[in-house]
Every structure is written in C-alpha cells, then in structure tokens.
Amino acid sequence: MEVGAHNSPRTVEEVFRDFKGRRIGLIKALTTDVEEFFQRCDPEKENLCLYGFPTEQWEVNLPAEEVPPELPEPALGINFARDGMQEKDWLALVAVHSDAWLLSVAFYFGARFGFDKADRKRLFNMINDLPTIFEVVTGAAKMQFQDKLGVTTHSGSKSKPNLKMEKMSTLQSKDESEGLDEEEEEDEEEHGDTLCGACGENYAQDEFWICCDICERWFHGKCVKITPARAEHIKQYKCPTCSNKRARP
Numbered sequence: 001m002e003v004g005a006h007n008s009p010r011t012v013e014e015v016f017r018d019f020k021g022r023r024i025g026l027i028k029a030l031t032t033d034v035e036e037f038f039q040r041c042d043p044e045k046e047n048l049c050l051y052g053f054p055t056e057q058w059e060v061n062l063p064a065e066e067v068p069p070e071l072p073e074p075a076l077g078i079n080f081a082r083d084g085m086q087e088k089d090w091l092a093l094v095a096v097h098s099d100a101w102l103l104s105v106a107f108y109f110g111a112r113f114g115f116d117k118a119d120r121k122r123l124f125n126m127i128n129d130l131p132t133i134f135e136v137v138t139g140a141a142k143m144q145f146q147d148k149l150g151v152t153t154h155s156g157s158k159s160k161p162n163l164k165m166e167k168m169s170t171l172q173s174k175d176e177s178e179g180l181d182e183e184e185e186e187d188e189e190e191h192g193d194t195l196c197g198a199c200g201e202n203y204a205q206d207e208f209w210i211c212c213d214i215c216e217r218w219f220h221g222k223c224v225k226i227t228p229a230r231a232e233h234i235k236q237y238k239c240p241t242c243s244n245k246r247a248r249p
Helices: 012-030 034-040 078-084 087-112 117-128 133-138 140-149 174-178 181-191 240-244
Strands: 049-052 058-061 165-167 208-211 218-220
Touching (some): 012 049, 012 058, 012 087, 034 240, 078 087, 087 117, 087 133
Antiparallel strands (some): 049 058, 165 208, 208 218
C-alpha cells in the first residue's frame, strides 16, 4: 500500500512534497469526492481507514497487517461513526484525524532520517503555512480569509468579493497592462489568500477559478473539472459537495 523504505523522502523538501500530495488526496476525499467516500465507508464493513498518498490520490481500506506498520496508521474504524452523526460533523471528525495522521507521517520521516532542530522547525513552518484539512472541510479557512479582508455585505455578514469566475492572464502586452498595474496589485493583495475548496491551495492570477453559488467556496477549475468555456453556460454553479449533498440522519 505504501512506498518502500528505499523510496521514502529524506530531505525537508521531499517530506513536504510527500505531505502536500497526501493532503491533497485527503481533501479530495472529503470535498470533491465526498459522495464516493461516503459510500465506501459502509458501517457494515470491518474497521476502515482513510489513506492519502503522495500521488494526490486517496483510498479507504483496511489497516496494515504488519506490526508495527511501516508508517503511522490513520484513525481506525471511521466507517462505524458514519451513520451515527450528522454528515458534516462526521466529515469534520475524519478531517481532524487526517490532520493528525499527516503530521505523524511527516515527523516520522523527520525522526527516521535524523532531522535536527532547525530542519524540524523549517518543516513545521512549511506545513503550518497551509490550512489544515479541518479548516478546508469546515470552511474555517474561508472565514479566516473573510475576517482578514473585512469585507461585508449589505446585510452585515462577511462575504468574499463578488467575482463569479476569473481568468487572469499575465501575458498582457506592456501597453495593455500599464493602466491595470494598480488594479492587479490590489487584486493580488485582496485575493492572494483565497483557498481552493478542493485542494486547499492559494489563489493565483494565472489560473481559472469558479465560485459555488450555494456554499460560496472557490475552486480551481481544474480541480472541479470546469473549463472557462463550460462555465460561460452555467447559470448557477454547484460544487461537487453541494451537488451531492443530501439529508443524513
């Protein structure tokens, strides 16, 4: 299931890349692929775990059989709680345990390959610059960003800037861009901390983004498989989570 020891990351940068890949996979399971994830966590099955892989993929499977396992194991038996609580609370609980697992794997590699105090601190700072899975899944990262902007609607509630879709190009000619420099700088400052609801990565001007009209979360077009051309024909966009959402006991 996991890579062998000879393929294990050995530097701070390699461990961080491993962390990011696993994190993206887990976020996919709990957001864009949530319906499939829900179905795989059948309470009638044995103890199941949610795994994230460096390849940005995820899997629900039985825990490793070897003792001790080659890597720290995720939380055991996540499927048993699926139908005993609200879906959003269950997903948040899985997200919390997934965050803990990611940190344990990263620092397992750090201990295994002798990271010193400076390396451990650098690794933690790199990890800490990203929002946690829990923050992405519950929308806390979005709320933190809104609080930072201090943007309010007419009703007084915080909201993100009213931009349905964006495709910013950095390949404009000098003449075209001269009059937009100040506007682009303000846009970069205003949206620079916007996070994709699927992968949790930051806003970038040269990427296409789309906002869900239901939950108001933003997504890279590539993460939700929406192209600029397709978006032009969408009157009301619903992200995968909102499209698949149904009432749970």
